[in-house]
Amino acid sequence: MNVFIKTYGCQMNERDSEAIAGMLASRGYGIVDREETADILIFNTCSVREQAERKAVGKIGFIKKLKKQRPELIIGIMGCMAQHLGEKLFDDLPHVDFVIGTGQLHKLPEVLDSIIAERRQLALLTGGEEVLTSLGTHYRMTGTGEFQAYIAVTRGCNRFCSYCIVPYVRGREVSRDIADVVAEAENLAAAGVREIMLLGQNVAAFGLGGDTDPPPEGVSPFADLLAELNRIQGLCRIRFISPYPSYFNDKLIRTLGALDKVCHNVHLPLQSGSDRILKKMNRQYTAEKYLEIVAKLRQVMPDITFSTDIIVGFPGETAEDFNATRDLMRKVGYDNAFIFKYSPRSGTPAAEMEGQIPQAVREERNQLLLKELTDYTLAHNKTYLGSVQEVLIEGPSRRNPGRWSGKTGTFKVVVFKPAPETASGDLVNVKIIRSTAATLFGELV
Ligand code: SAH
Numbered sequence: 001m002n003v004f005i006k007t008y009g010c011q012m013n014e015r016d017s018e019a020i021a022g023m024l025a026s027r028g029y030g031i032v033d034r035e036e037t038a039d040i041l042i043f044n045t046c047s048v049r050e051q052a053e054r055k056a057v058g059k060i061g062f063i064k065k066l067k068k069q070r071p072e073l074i075i076g077i078m079g080c081m082a083q084h085l086g087e088k089l090f091d092d093l094p095h096v097d098f099v100i101g102t103g104q105l106h107k108l109p110e111v112l113d114s115i116i117a118e119r120r121q122l123a124l125l126t127g128g129e130e131v132l133t134s135l136g137t138h139y140r141m142t143g144t145g146e147f148q149a150y151i152a153v154t155r156g157c158n159r160f161c162s163y164c165i166v167p168y169v170r171g172r173e174v175s176r177d178i179a180d181v182v183a184e185a186e187n188l189a190a191a192g193v194r195e196i197m198l199l200g201q202n203v204a205a206f207g208l209g210g211d212t213d214p215p216p217e218g219v220s221p222f223a224d225l226l227a228e229l230n231r232i233q234g235l236c237r238i239r240f241i242s243p244y245p246s247y248f249n250d251k252l253i254r255t256l257g258a259l260d261k262v263c264h265n266v267h268l269p270l271q272s273g274s275d276r277i278l279k280k281m282n283r284q285y286t287a288e289k290y291l292e293i294v295a296k297l298r299q300v301m302p303d304i305t306f307s308t309d310i311i312v313g314f315p316g317e318t319a320e321d322f323n324a325t326r327d328l329m330r331k332v333g334y335d336n337a338f339i340f341k342y343s344p345r346s347g348t349p350a351a352e353m354e355g356q357i358p359q360a361v362r363e364e365r366n367q368l369l370l371k372e373l374t375d376y377t378l379a380h381n382k383t384y385l386g387s388v389q390e391v392l393i394e395g396p397s398r399r400n401p402g403r404w405s406g407k408t409g410t411f412k413v414v415v416f417k418p419a420p421e422t423a424s425g426d427l428v429n430v431k432i433i434r435s436t437a438a439t440l441f442g443e444l445v
């Protein structure tokens with residue numbers, strides 16, 4: 001039987017989809033990239049903003065027609081929205097056969113067996129705190145390079161930022177064993193993977209046993225993990241996403257600077273530049289503390305680039321608070337930022353707070369930050385002109401197949417004219433001759 005998997009949401013969800021695909025492929029299922037050729041459709045969903053849920057519900061609703069034509073089709077919902085809405089999904093989407101929560105995804109093969117044997121609706125939602133160490137399978141979905149791989153090192157989140165649904169739908173934070181992660185990375189490297197991206201909702205909390213206080217100075221199991229991974233032959237780049245700012249102690253910062261394979265690009269979610277709003281968000285750092293971490297990281301990696309997540313229009317956000325965010329963004333100089341309009345999630349404390357901001361104001365603030373971000377990256381990318389950058393080749397450029405593209409360690413997209421021997425996964429030097437806000441263009445040297 002053929003399975004089509006559609007993924008919404010973050011890298012953690014993409015990684016889960018790969019693991020699901022790997023699990024099913026090893027049991028003889030075919031993984032296909034078109035729904036028309038599938039016998040089973042799986043939607044791995046996201047709940048982080050209302051928009052994310054609306055998109056998935058709309059798509060799955062649309063599939064109803066397909067199911068009318070082909071009643072034998074099996075349709076399942078997995079991931080965060082499955083966990084969030086549970087059996088209620090059967091009411092709105094009666095053509096759905098199964099709903100599996102985030103902690104139960106390893107049971108998918110059994111669920112499919114049972115649905116194939118006796119067609120009835122099935123929901124599996126409890127036990128969300130189970131560790132999913134068994135999910136080490138890697139299946140290459142179309143679109144991901146053969147030489148890049150995600151490795152999930154933690155699951156869940158214990159931070160409970162007041163706006164965020166993730167701790168409720170992904171459960172308590174658990175870390176995998178360091179030895180398991182290293183073995184997985186070694187296997188991937190032996191299979192030709194050059195770049196790994198370590199994943200976790202709060203990836204720098206790896207190995208801390210779910211403690212919500214950031215570790216004391218001198219303690220960082222995450223730094224220890226990076227040091228182990230840095231030794232693996234064949235790997236040339238290590239990235240990670242997303243670290244919570246307060247977990248960058250001096251030990252971690254020193255380690256990042258010392259390891260040659262760790263990329264000089266950090267995604268450091270800011271959320272807001274106003275201390276008042278950070279406090280209401282239950283983010284346990286101040287703007288000053290955040291800037292101090294940025295400065296320390298710059299000290300050990302002078303060419304480092306930063307990206308971030310920002311929420312505009314959090315309840316009670318005044319013009320002054322918003323300007324504090326603009327100010328902080330200017331001070332850091334982000335090369336990329338994901339700017340989100342605050343979306344109330346039922347069950348989270350922020351949804352009940354007074355001072356909800358009108359949609360039009362959220363939109364206006366969003367547009368302003370996007371514009372300021374583009375202004376900055378346009379100017380910053382010009383500073384790369386004439387420099388030579390080391391680029392990990394990804395493949396033909398999507399816009400212009402006559403050109404190839406890849407990324408620098410600092411996560412800059414570089415487009416260049418390939419040589420006959422140019423191959424994906426190779427490291428090459430490219431001299432930058434032109435730039436836009438999003439891309440550097442260059443020539444092989
Ligand atoms: N664990 C990651 C973030 C996961 S969610 C971290 O803490 O960095 C990705 C981003 O979505 C968050 O950083 C936040 O900016 C945004 N987000 C989360 N909940 C949101 C909400 N209710 N409305 C708008 N944006 C939200």
Ligand code: SF4
Nearest residue numbers: 157159160161164166
């Ligand atoms: Fe959500 Fe905060 Fe956890 Fe990130 S750290 S997943 S924003 S609760």
Ligand code: F3S
Nearest residue numbers: 009010046047048080
């Ligand atoms: Fe969305 Fe779940 Fe990721 S809510 S952002 S898919 S952890």
